[in-house]
Amino acid sequence: MQLTRTLNVITMACLLFLTGCFGITGDTITPEADGQNTTTGNNSTNHAPFIDTSSLLNSMMYMEDEITQTNVSFDPFTGDEVLNGFNVTLHHAAIDIDGDAMTMGWDHDLDGNIDVSTTVSSGFTELSIDIAQWTNVSDLIESGYYHTMVAFIAIDEHGVGNAEFVEIWGYYEAEAEDGSAFGNLALYVMDAEDASGSPSDGIEDNLVRV
Numbered sequence: 001m002q003l004t005r006t007l008n009v010i011t012m013a014c015l016l017f018l019t020g021c022f023g024i025t026g027d028t029i030t031p032e033a034d035g036q037n038t039t040t041g042n043n044s045t046n047h048a049p050f051i052d053t054s055s056l057l058n059s060m061m062y063m064e065d066e067i068t069q070t071n072v073s074f075d076p077f078t079g080d081e082v083l084n085g086f087n088v089t090l091h092h093a094a095i096d097i098d099g100d101a102m103t104m105g106w107d108h109d110l111d112g113n114i115d116v117s118t119t120v121s122s123g124f125t126e127l128s129i130d131i132a133q134w135t136n137v138s139d140l141i142e143s144g145y146y147h148t149m150v151a152f153i154a155i156d157e158h159g160v161g162n163a164e165f166v167e168i169w170g171y172y173e174a175e176a177e178d179g180s181a182f183g184n185l186a187l188y189v190m191d192a193e194d195a196s197g198s199p200s201d202g203i204e205d206n207l208v209r210v
Contacts, residue, residue: 048162049096049104049154055166070172071128085131086170092152093122100156107151107163109133114153134170144176145169 071084096102102121105114108129118125127150134146148168155161 046100046156046158046160047097048160049094049100049102049156051152051154051162051164052093053152053164053166054091054093070170070174072174081174083131083172083175085129085134086146086168088127088129088168088170089124090127090150090152090166090168091122091124092118094152094154095121096154096156098156100158102154102156104152104154107153108148110149110151112153129168138175142176144172144174146172 069087071087073082073084074080075082090106092104092106094102094104103114103117104119104121105117106125106127107113108115108127116125116127129148129150131146134148137145137147146169148170150166150168151163152166153161153163
């Protein structure tokens with residue numbers, strides 16, 4: 001009887017040892033059941049900034065003739081008016097939901113670099129866009145109309161960025177009126193000399209020849 005009890009105790013001890021109940025064996029002997037694996041969510045994803053250029057607000061400004069103004073000068077030799085480009089005022093809004101600092105601004109020649117920077121998350125920016133960046137679309141619409149595209153860029157401190165295009169129309173009234181620039185400021189120089197002949201008591205004498 002005593003021998004049987006001893007054998008039972010030894011057998012139970014061996015079973016407990018093999019099943020890992022004593023904490024001696026590794027977890028690989030008793031793998032976790034399905035659904036018991038514990039995973040940690042990845043909360044380190046960095047998001048690109050979100051941008052909105054308010055097409056409604058910018059369109060309203062254009063309708064009020066405030067979004068584009070001609071940038072002109074006058075040729076010093078001919079006095080002809082020269083269109084150098086258009087000055088525009090555009091609205092933007094940007095946010096980084098990760099709370100990162102952003103580098104923001106407008107790219108008016110679409111080379112991927114910020115040409116005019118801004119530090120405010122929402123507001124207006126004045127741009128002076130050279131005529132080389134505009135396309136004359138007079139043949140498509142009517143004389144005097146120009147078109148261009150610019151982009152607002154926002155890049156967070158980790159180098160992740162986003163961009164949004166803005167379409168702009170310019171109107172050059174001088175070209176629309178006569179198909180070319182107007183407003184000639186040339187100074188005319190005149191000289192004169194006495195007319196030939198002798199004065200009379202009539203009313204048709206030419207006193208000066210210009």
